[in-house]
Amino acid sequence: MxxxxxxxxxxxxxxxxxxxxxxxxxxxxxxxxxxxxxxxxxxxxxxxxxxxxxxxxxxxxxxxxxxxxxxxxxxxxxxxxxxxxxxxxxxxxxxxxxxxxxxxxxxxxxxxxxxxxxxxxxxxxxxxxxxxxxxxxxxxxxxxxxxxxxxxxxxxxREFPTSPGRMPTGSEMELVPEQLALEKLTIAPNPVDKVVRFTAVGQGIASIKVEIFDLAGKQVYASGFAAGGTLKWHLVTSQGELLANGVYLYIITVRSPDGRVLRSRVGKLAVLRRTGPPVPSRRDDLPLRG
Missing domain, CATH: 1.20.1270 (Substrate Binding Domain Of Dnak; Chain:A; Domain 2)
Structure with missing residues (x-):
């Protein structure tokens, strides 16, 4: 009682x-x-x-x-x-x-x-x-x-105009799938403990950019474009703070040598820090949309 x-x-x-x-x-x-x-x-x-x-x-x-x-x-x-x-x-x-x-x-x-x-x-x-x-x-x-x-x-x-620090709209990106193609995006590990690696595989990819958002759509991290098709992130926000445990959303943007860009669909990333030894995590191979 x-x-x-x-x-x-x-x-x-x-x-x-x-x-x-x-x-x-x-x-x-x-x-x-x-x-x-x-x-x-x-x-x-x-x-x-x-x-x-x-x-x-x-x-x-x-x-x-x-x-x-x-x-x-x-x-x-x-x-x-x-x-x-x-x-x-x-x-x-x-x-x-x-x-x-x-x-x-x-x-x-x-x-x-x-x-x-x-x-x-x-x-x-x-x-x-x-x-x-x-x-x-x-x-x-x-x-x-x-x-x-x-x-x-x-x-x-993604469909309506937004202010800085919010998710970009589809109209803000020029998509040219015939000249820039994405076949697969790999996020490993997911869930992530310390460092996550984003890898974009496709044609015409010269650089890659990662944006992370919380579930309310607020941007917590933006990498800027980095050369190649792979980018590592140490779970630190744009303000230099360690990211809290939880589920986040990501968008990957790749760019061709002539400046054309292509974005992935929204995906989920789980942050789960452990006090013990690192536990092997599964890999997420996610197809991308043009």
């Missing part, structure tokens, strides 16, 4: 509601921006519809999350009701004016009020455990939806 009560003290329904409301606001603003871009002729209806559909699916999941939050609140209220009943019964039992104790039945059996207290505590614990499990499921759902929304924003930012 103590464990359930301790966890119940940490229930932060207001915090979950805040995150949910924040995500709903972002989705609404994105839909409005897509509609405006469509009205201004910046994107076609064929481009806008899939974007709106993905956002509306996320919004529907958030609405369901709100319904689950109501369930959690009801379960907590139910648990508190059972506890109140148990406490009132206990107080009445303790200060019984007859002078007898709660367990003093003539036949030696347990007093009915004691059974009421035990039952109330048991029901309260069950309700709290259900509430805790429900809230944990909501938190997992929100984490999943937040990651999906972040990835959507990454793709979205």
């Amino acid at each position: 103590k464990e359930a009560l301790d966890i119940a003290d940490d229930l932060d329904l207001g915090g979950i509601e805040y995150v949910k409301a924040d995500m709903e606001k972002i989705i609404a603003e994105l839909i409005a921006l897509i509609n405006e871009a469509e009205d201004d002729g910046l994107i076609s209806t064929a481009q806008a519809d899939p974007l709106r559909e993905r956002l509306e699916i996320l919004l529907a999941y958030l609405v369901k999350g709100g319904e689950k939050l109501t369930t959690v609140e009801l379960l907590v209220d139910e648990a508190m009701g059972y506890l109140d009943d148990a406490v009132l019964t206990f107080i009445h039992c303790t200060y019984d004016e007859t002078g007898g104790s709660c367990g003093d039945d003539r036949d030696g059996s347990e007093d009915r009020r004691v059974r009421t207290i035990k039952k109330g505590l048991g029901e309260a614990e069950r309700s709290l455990r259900k509430a805790i499990k429900a809230e944990l499921r909501i938190l997992e759902d929100l984490k999943y939806m937040h990651a999906n929304l972040a990835l959507f924003l990454i793709q979205f930012l």
Whole structure:
């Protein structure tokens, strides 16, 4: 019972509601921006519809999350009701004016009020455990939806003008696949502990550039172009700080001798530093888009 009560003290329904409301606001603003871009002729209806559909699916999941939050609140209220009943019964039992104790039945059996207290505590614990499990499921759902929304924003930012320090748009790059071709990009190791090597394989590659972003789309590192098709990175940000453990996004850009460029699709890189000996990691061979 103590464990359930301790966890119940940490229930932060207001915090979950805040995150949910924040995500709903972002989705609404994105839909409005897509509609405006469509009205201004910046994107076609064929481009806008899939974007709106993905956002509306996320919004529907958030609405369901709100319904689950109501369930959690009801379960907590139910648990508190059972506890109140148990406490009132206990107080009445303790200060019984007859002078007898709660367990003093003539036949030696347990007093009915004691059974009421035990039952109330048991029901309260069950309700709290259900509430805790429900809230944990909501938190997992929100984490999943937040990651999906972040990835959507990454793709979205590639299609619309952005400010410095944000992800570049597709229109900012001139793609000439017939003169500059990428066949494969290798990132090793991934997950990475100390140093990661990016290798681009293809035709006409004279130099390579790596950009790293967090899941919100903020750039944390940009290498600048380096000669050849391979670049090593020691997990240090552009500000000279050691990168924290977590999942990041990367974009690789290669350049031909005459200055033409070609970008990879967005990929994921996991940073996982270990205190023990280095553990062998798998290699990610990712096909690239022109």
